[in-house]
Amino acid sequence: MSRLLAIAAALIIPAAAMAETIEGAVEVTGKIPVAGKLHREADPFCAKTPMTDPTVLAKGGKLENVWVHVSKGAPPATPPSTVVSMDQKNCMYVPRMTTAVVGQKIEAKNGDPVLHNVHTYLGAATLFNKGMPNDKAAPIEYVAKEEGVMKWKCDVHPWMRGYVGVSKNALGAVTGESGSFKIDNVPPGKYTVESWHEKFGTKTQEVTVEAGKPAKVTFKYDADKDKA
Numbered sequence: 542m543s544r545l546l547a548i549a550a551a552l553i554i555p556a557a558a559m560a561e562t563i564e565g566a567v568e569v570t571g572k573i574p575v576a577g578k579l580h581r582e583a584d585p586f587c588a589k590t591p592m593t594d595p596t597v598l599a600k601g602g603k604l605e606n607v608w609v610h611v612s613k614g615a616p617p618a619t620p621p622s623t624v625v626s627m628d629q630k631n632c633m634y635v636p637r638m639t640t641a642v643v644g645q646k647i648e649a650k651n652g653d654p655v656l657h658n659v660h661t662y663l664g665a666a667t668l669f670n671k672g673m674p675n676d677k678a679a680p681i682e683y684v685a686k687e688e689g690v691m692k693w694k695c696d697v698h699p700w701m702r703g704y705v706g707v708s709k710n711a712l713g714a715v716t717g718e719s720g721s722f723k724i725d726n727v728p729p730g731k732y733t734v735e736s737w738h739e740k741f742g743t744k745t746q747e748v749t750v751e752a753g754k755p756a757k758v759t760f761k762y763d764a765d766k767d768k769a
C-alpha cells in the first residue's frame with residue numbers, strides 16, 4: 542500500500558510542480574532625476590495636498606512601478622472575473638501602474654469631490670474619454686480589448702497619469718517599492734519576458750522556466766540612456 546502511495550505521490554508531485562515562478566528585480570543605474578514638485582495650484586482641492594512627481598521611484602538602485610510580463614510563449618488566459626480598479630484620489634491615479642488581461646473588466650472610480658475627466662489611450666488612440674463630476678459619479682466600466690499599455694490621463698489635471706499593462710496571458714506583475722517582482726503560475730517552457738517603465742521604456746529577455754525551480758531574472762535600466 543505504501544508503495545502504491547509512493548508511486549501515486551511521484552505522479553502527483555510533478556503535476557504540482559508545474560506552476561513555477563519568474564521572479565527577480567528591476568535595477569536602474571545612472572543619474573536618477575530628482576522628483577520635482579507637481580504644480581497642482583490651479584485646482585484648490587488638489588492644491589491642498591502638495592505632491593512630488595512619482596514618474597521615477599527608485600531606492601537603492603531598484604526601480605518601482607515596472608510592468609514585467611511574459612510577452613511571447615504563453616497561451617491566452619481566460620480573463621479573471623476580478624475587476625481591475627483605477628481610482629482617483631487626491632488628484633492622482635491610484636495605483637500608478639497595474640495589470641489586466643484582455644477581456645477583463647477595468648473600473649475607473651473617483652474618490653475626490655472634484656471633476657476628473659478620464660481619458661484613456663492605447664498608443665495615440667483614445668479608448669474612452671469621460672467626465673466623472675465627483676465622488677458620487679458611477680464607476681466607468683471598460684473591458685480591455687487589446688494588449689498593450691493603457692495610458693490614463695485626466696483632461697482637467699495635466700499631471701495625472703496611470704497605466705494598465707494589458708496582456709493576453711495572465712503572466713505579469715508590477716515591481717513594488719523594493720523593485721522586486723514575482724510572476725506566479727508559470728508552466729515550464731521558454732518565454733520572452735518584457736519589462737516596461739513609463740520613462741525608461743522596454744527591455745526584453747529570453748527566459749527558460751524549468752520544473753521545480755523559480756526562474757530568476759534581473760532587468761537593468763540606464764537612467765542616462767533609456768527612454769520610453
Ligand SMILES: [Cu+2]
Binds near residue numbers: 656658695697698
Ligand atoms: Cu483630474
